Amino acid sequence: MKPSLINATIPLDQDGVHHGFLQLPHSRDESAWGLMMIPLTVIQNGEGKTALLTGANHGDEYEGPIALQELALTTRVEDVSGRLIIVPAFNYPAFRAAKRTSPIDGGNLNRAFPGSPDGTITQKIADYFQRHLLPLADVAVDFHSGGKSLEFLPFAAAHILDDKALEQQCFAAMEAFNAPHSVQLREIDNAGMYDTAVEEMGKVLVTTELGGGGTSTARSNAIAKRGLHNVLIHFGLLQGKMERQPSTLLTMPDDGSYHFSTGEGLIEPMVDLGEAVATGDVIARIWPVDRTGVTPAECKAKSDGLVIGRHFPGLIGMGDCIAVVGVPSD
Numbered sequence: 238m239k240p241s242l243i244n245a246t247i248p249l250d251q252d253g254v255h256h257g258f259l260q261l262p263h264s265r266d267e268s269a270w271g272l273m274m275i276p277l278t279v280i281q282n283g284e285g286k287t288a289l290l291t292g293a294n295h296g297d298e299y300e301g302p303i304a305l306q307e308l309a310l311t312t313r314v315e316d317v318s319g320r321l322i323i324v325p326a327f328n329y330p331a332f333r334a335a336k337r338t339s340p341i342d343g344g345n346l347n348r349a350f351p352g353s354p355d356g357t358i359t360q361k362i363a364d365y366f367q368r369h370l371l372p373l374a375d376v377a378v379d380f381h382s383g384g385k386s387l388e389f390l391p392f393a394a395a396h397i398l399d400d401k402a403l404e405q406q407c408f409a410a411m412e413a414f415n416a417p418h419s420v421q422l423r424e425i426d427n428a429g430m431y432d433t434a435v436e437e438m439g440k441v442l443v444t445t446e447l448g449g450g451g452t453s454t455a456r457s458n459a460i461a462k463r464g465l466h467n468v469l470i471h472f473g474l475l476q477g478k479m480e481r482q483p484s485t486l487l488t489m490p491d492d493g494s495y496h497f498s499t500g501e502g503l504i505e506p507m508v509d510l511g512e513a514v515a516t517g518d519v520i521a522r523i524w525p526v527d528r529t530g531v532t533p534a535e536c537k538a539k540s541d542g543l544v545i546g547r548h549f550p551g552l553i554g555m556g557d558c559i560a561v562v563g564v565p566s567d
């Protein structure tokens with residue numbers, strides 16, 4: 238395969254705190270011979286594990302970039318045993334545009350793996366992580382939230398995997414993150430995901446859904462920072478004591494967790510995030526937008542559980558995700 242056109246402006250394997258960029262050629266109208274410069278910090282201190290820490294895989298999700306900016310700024314080399322590779326804005330063009338996907342090529346980075354060295358910008362970023370950064374890592378923490386179209390109960394997540402030994406390591410790291418809820422996640426669409434690339438390489442992945450709506454809150458950012466710190470302590474990368482709080486473990490035993498809209502309209506939530514539902518309960522009603530005198534469609538819970546995710550905007554389209562229900566695990 239061709240070499241990547243992406244280069245790091247700082248060493249990836251030298252002790253110290255190094256702030257720089259991943260740079261790649263990006264010829265465009267405003268800058269014919271220009272580069273794209275993706276912020277990068279590497280903090281290394283001797284031998285130990287490597288954590289690859291990413292935010293804004295989707296560009297409109299903000300807790301990750303905030304927690305990672307703070308980590309990059311405040312971590313001293315003597316605090317670390319091993320190496321932290323910090324990329325606060327993984328899909329950087331999407332982050333700068335406050336969009337889920339890249340404004341350059343429409344790329345959804347979390348569906349672009351393993352990428353390509355001579356593909357679009359999004360495919361080039363994926364390829365660089367696939368072939369150059371992931372092989373260095375023992376653990377990857379990839380921060381997500383709901384973005385502009387979804388909102389989640391703040392939770393950390395790890396995937397239900399066929400490789401049960403790896404699954405246990407991922408679940409342990411998720412529990413170390415210690416968000417108010419922890420979810421054993423079943424993906425509906427894992428082809429091309431960064432998560433899948435990490436797991437197929439046999440590395441530990443912890444991810445999150447910390448909020449959404451295209452913003453962050455003091456609470457969701459505090460959860461992100463505390464969880465990140467806890468995971469780094471769990472892997473021996475940082476010293477200190479984990480801050481533990483009660484966390485509710487949820488699972489998604491089947492695809493019945495996801496509820497989709499069968500029409501378009503004005504969405505009326507009947508249950509809020511974090512509330513319990515029983516099978517058959519109405520989670521939301523969808524009113525017509527173009528007439529009166531018509532009964533709204535009802536979205537009914539397909540299983541007992543807690544509402545852990547919801548459609549965020551006030552209007553909803555055909556096929557949009559209305560709600561996600563997680564089932565408390567014992």
Ligand code: CA
Binds near residue numbers: 382
């Ligand atoms: Ca996301």
